[in-house]
Amino acid sequence: MDVGTVSAGTAPALDARELYRFYRAGEEETLALRGVSLTVAPGELVAVVGPSGSGKSTLLACLAGLDEPAGGSVRIAGERISHRPEAERAGIRARRIGILLQTENLIAHLDVARNIRLARTAAGRHGTPAQDIDVLLDQVGLLGRAHALPRELAGGEVARAALAVALANDPDLLLADEPTGELDGSTEHRILELLRARGSDGRRGVLLVTHSTAVLAGADRVLTLRDGRLRA
Numbered sequence: 001m002d003v004g005t006v007s008a009g010t011a012p013a014l015d016a017r018e019l020y021r022f023y024r025a026g027e028e029e030t031l032a033l034r035g036v037s038l039t040v041a042p043g044e045l046v047a048v049v050g051p052s053g054s055g056k057s058t059l060l061a062c063l064a065g066l067d068e069p070a071g072g073s074v075r076i077a078g079e080r081i082s083h084r085p086e087a088e089r090a091g092i093r094a095r096r097i098g099i100l101l102q103t104e105n106l107i108a109h110l111d112v113a114r115n116i117r118l119a120r121t122a123a124g125r126h127g128t129p130a131q132d133i134d135v136l137l138d139q140v141g142l143l144g145r146a147h148a149l150p151r152e153l154a155g156g157e158v159a160r161a162a163l164a165v166a167l168a169n170d171p172d173l174l175l176a177d178e179p180t181g182e183l184d185g186s187t188e189h190r191i192l193e194l195l196r197a198r199g200s201d202g203r204r205g206v207l208l209v210t211h212s213t214a215v216l217a218g219a220d221r222v223l224t225l226r227d228g229r230l231r232a
């Protein structure tokens with residue numbers, strides 16, 4: 001019987017098996033994912049590279065439970081997120097996954113600190129002390145910008161605020177799409193250090209899509225996606 005959960009703690013941060021995803025438009029069928037399997041061990045930072053159209057966005061969406069694969073399974077820290085009703089996927093996502101995609105994750109009318117607090121509340125962590133929010137803001141170098149609205153932030157600050165929101169629920173797995181895309185060299189280095197530090201207690205994993213040579217050099221493993229298939 002598949003109860004959907006295996007023992008947490010020893011389970012991979014991410015365990016994806018044989019993922020398939022097809023898009024149909026009229027007579028046309030695109031095979032965006034063709035049997036993709038990958039794991040991210042607790043403590044690992046894994047990077048995925050691939051040309052435009054190779055399936056990177058589709059893969060991230062399926063891993064995050066934002067999209068349902070036609071076949072295969074996705075488990076986060078032992079808990080199955082694939083092939084469940086949307087509300088259950090959303091709950092697992094809020095508790096276990098940090099998401100940093102190209103789409104905006106900041107609420108426009110809330111300041112940076114309130115955006116972080118909201119993400120924690122969504123994960124069931126109510127009443128977060130202000131100093132916990134400050135620790136997170138300090139890690140991304142935004143301690144002085146706690147009360148700024150998203151529109152008041154510079155481009156690099158928006159990227160760092162988005163990362164703070166993605167990490168607000170202390171996720172088992174961080175999924176990120178070009179997390180250092182718009183950052184200057186020193187900020188990129190700082191963010192990379194922060195991402196690497198997430199795995200340092202051997203509990204959490206990071207999977208990111210990137211073209212940055214600095215990030216690729218800092219990854220534990222680099223996987224290549226081509227035509228919906230993954231190669232090490």
Ligand SMILES: Nc1ncnc2c1ncn2[C@@H]1O[C@H](COP(=O)(O)OP(=O)(O)OP(=O)(O)O)[C@@H](O)[C@H]1O
Pocket residue numbers: 023024025030031032050051052053054055056057058059
């Ligand atoms: N909603 C959709 N309907 C039809 N085809 C789609 C849809 N979304 C993606 N595709 C196709 O699926 C394939 C994989 O797309 P995907 O966006 O996942 O690739 P990608 O590697 O993220 O590309 P990019 O780097 O340009 O964002 C492409 O051939 C794309 O045209």
